[in-house]
Amino acid sequence: MKIAIASGKGGTGKTTVAVNLAAIAQLNGKRSVYVDCDVEEPNGHIFLKPEIDSQQTVTNPVPVIDDEKCDSCGECGKICHFNAIAVILDSVLVFPELCHGCGGCFHACPKGAITESPREVGKIEAGRSYQVEASGKEGIGFIHGILNLNEAMAVPVIRAVRKMIPESEWVVIDAPPGTSCSMVATVRDADYVLLVTEPTPFGLHDLELAYRTVRDLDITAGVVVNRAGTGDSGVGEFCAREGIEILAEIPESREIAEIYSRGSVIINEDEGFASIMAELMKKVEKRIMAEQR
Amino acid sequence: MKIAITAVGPSEEDEMDQRFGRTKYFMIYDTEAGEYQSLSNSSAAAESQGAGIRTGELLSNNGVGALITGHVGPKAFSTLIAAKIKVFSGGKGKVSEIVSRYLAGELKETKGPDVNSHWT
Secondary structure, three states, rough: EEEEEEEEOOOOOOHHHHHHHHHHHHHHOOOOOEEOOOOOOHHHHHHOOOOEEEEEEEEEEEEEEEOOOOOOOOOHHHHHOOEEEEEEEOEEEEEEHHHHOOOOOHHHHOOEEEEEEEEEEEEEEEEEEOOHHOOOOOOEEEEEEEEOOOOOOOOHHHHHHHHHHOOOOOOHHHHHHOOOOOHHHHHOOOOOEEEEEEEHHHHHHHHHHOOOHHHOOOOOEEEEEEEEEEEOOOOHHHHHHHHOOOOEEEOOOOOHHHHOOOOOOOOOOHHHHHHHHHHHHHHHHHHHHHHOO | OEEEEEEOOOOOOEEEEOOOOOOOOOEEEEEOOOEEEEEEHHHHHOOOOOOOHHHHHHHHHHOOEEEEOEEOHHHHHHHHHOOOEEEOOOOOHHHHHHHHHOOOOOOOEEEOOOOOOOOO
């Protein structure tokens, strides 16, 4: 089962929910994997403290022009929606940092003058986390992608991370905030999406956008309200109106905040939080099984 | 020669736009005819990335020889160099006033990008 944790708004507690949902599953005997696709700012590792045992670089195939073969026809520039290649008078300009690596220009070139050259854009690290006591010898599977500094395109790294996700009974995918390409690329093949929000007007605004995105992708979503009891009633009203299920409410708690600030896995230290996560895990599992039936 | 000036509206009485790639309009001044024509840049300005590149391409396709604008970033500048379009810094003011200053030889040619890429 693949569960993506998304939010719309940043800072609502996606990583907190994702890390602890992966941890509680491991504690309950599942083979659990945590995947961090928030490649611009991955931080699940701060809590899971994984032992990394493999590393690989992620490259993007960018075009290289053979001036001998190129007759400046302009076909490559026409097909590129990202303006990474432009033909001006008789010169072909390539802007690798804008290239999404789609390969359109290689195919469009009638002279075969374009070849691919790999350009490093990020890396992937994988390993195991032994932060959960009852995790046995195996530990929680851990994979995260890291986009190189100065790079603008997160999707190639996210795609590469997703390819590495093993078949496992419980995979929790931490999505980037927002509703742009990075978020869509992360959640698109999930069995279920948990939208983490806070009960504030900002939280609600971005929840609406995230919910519409997930609905358009035809993935079932439920909501987790973090810092419940603060803010206003807007999120609750929105969910009731749209028929979206609120699967968990995490109360505003100084203790939870302190454990988080120390970089610890919260279910290890706070029983109330652990039972909320256990309940959430069961509900998500049931919803996915109901979907698959 | 055709001179392109970034403009906030489709008239020579509009202010020059300080932005290059995201300008909505160009006023094209033909030095031989002494006449203005407006050119919409709405499609390039709406690009999610590489607006300056697309805008440079538009000027190249319209046979422009010189550009007067506020600021030009590195990718736009490379595009303009390839298009053999000279870049002049226009300061501030109405398009018609800036063109008069250009014709009087008062504007300075810009030899490189003067702002950073939006991506770095």
